Amino acid sequence: MTTENSRRRVVITGMGAISAAGVGAAPLWAAARDGVSCIRPLQLARPYPGRIKIAAQIPNFDPAAYIKAEILPYCDEFTQYSIVAADEAVRQAGFSGKEIGGPRTAVIIGTGIGGAHTIDDNCHREYAEGGRPDTLSVPRLIPSAAPTTLGMRYGAKGPTFALASACSSATQAIGEAFEMLRAGRADRALAGGAEACVINASMRGWEGLRVLTPDLCRPFSAKRNGMTIGEGGAVFILETLEAALTRGATPLCELAGYGTTSDAFDPLRADVDGPARCMRMALESAGLEPGDVDYLNAHGTATYANDITESEAMRAVFGDRPPPVSSTKPIHGHALGASGGLELAVTISALRAGIAPPTINFLEPDPKCQVDPIPNEARKMPIRVALSNSFAFGGINGTLAVKAL
Structure with a gap:
């Protein structure tokens, strides 16, 4: 790593999100700024006998409105969230199609679990129904499905991988992409995280740890009694400051x-x-x-x-x-x-x-x-x-x- 590269400044030129607040980074910010909780009654595909009846799930999400029919069979919900967030980030950064791609574009997406919905559905089909797993189960459930799908979507041929470190996954994915750009190993990156973990088995597991609140999440407050599980995704476009300014982009921040x-x-x-x-x-x-x-x-x-x-x-x-x-x-x-x-x-x-x-x-x-x-x-x-x-x-x-x- 050269001294010159070690000083390369990195900026964020686009960001996208999908969360319990809805599709887009703007609804997420509006809810956070205005203090509007997006935690709602739990909705699952199969009956749930557990004690916790709330979660922060994506409301009224139709993946077919955002992802072509030929791609959807390969996409667990966490990959769908990655695509929706990345598309928004790419648009905000001022790229179109595969213009952002190339051999110097990295894709790093963090996820704690990966294709949890696919795993849950297959287990139910196998053990409860006596059926066979879906043919595309493996490419749907693997954590690398999200970054590789984004790589194909945007023609990104640089370093591409998933990063799994539980609740630090997205932060580490963004941080490692940052280090990659600063070191000169890439010139731009799509980085972030996605999770779709509100399923029967996962909710039961978190209940077993006794860390979920049955009512209200109250960080740092007296009488706090736990967290609420959520889902969503966020993706950022990272570029060197020099590259962003050269193409006339306006960075959101450094x-x-x-x-x-x-x-x-x-x-x-x-x-x-x-x-x-x-x-x-x-x-x-x-x-x-x-x-x-x-x-x-x-x-x-x-x-x-x-x-x-x-x-x-x-x-x-x-x-x-x-x-x-x-x-x-x-x-x-x-x-x-x-x-x-x-x-x-x-x-x-x-x-x-x-x-x-x-x-x-x-x-x-x-x-x-x-x-x-x-x-x-x-x-x-x-x-x-x-x-x-x-x-x-x-x-x-x-x-x-x-x-x-």
Whole structure:
């Protein structure tokens, strides 16, 4: 890696999303900014006897309206979400068709599970109905289905792969694409995450962990009692600043830094040191100091222990007065491998609008979470630098830093 390449600045020129707020990055931002929860009664294809009856699912989504009939048989829901989000991002970046592709275009998509709906349907067909799996089951369920489908869709022939690190998947996918561009291994990338995990078996599994709320998700609040599972996807177009300006594009922001660490501590419990080192690494990568950060979009799951750990990690990095913090998971749910992408889309919109979204459903401060959670109402404020955190099971951490241009 040359010194010149190591200094290459990376920008985001397009972003797209599909979430419980609907199709598009704009509806997602409007819901986050206005504090409108998109968590609804659970809807599943088969009867569900579980205790939790809510989720953040995509409303009224018709994939045939966005994806050609000859492509759909190869696409599990998580791949469908990737396509819809990527198409929006590509359009916003100013590309058409396969113009964005070529040997210097990478595609990296994070997902925690991959084709969960296909797996669930096949298992039901096999064990409950005595039938045979769908012929295209394997190409539908593999996590690499999303990035390879996007690669074919846009003619992207650079490094292409899926990244699976549970709830840090999208953040790490974007971060690794960032490092790839900065190092000179690619000139542009489609990067993000997608997850379609609201199925019977998955809901039962999460219930078994006792981390789901039966009513309201309340990050950093007293009396919080868990998270809500969500689905969706978010994809971003990353380019070098030089390439973007050369073709006359207007960047949304600079993707300035990335940090990733491992706690190496526990399969489920988070640690303070790993997330703190991750945030410090992102700041160092961006050439920033803790005092430069105006806003932080937290992982903020609303589980009792994780919010305390993340609060302590923020105080370890920023001292007694961390920047204003919000968790938008009560809006779009915890979309597992897609969450970091949805939250980066919200963070970029907050940066551009100068509005920090609220942490809704907040009741009263928890003395063990000594942060400013922007409770219940959005806050208009200048935001020049923002961080977005994702911390996953197994202690896999990811943080992205964005800057206004």
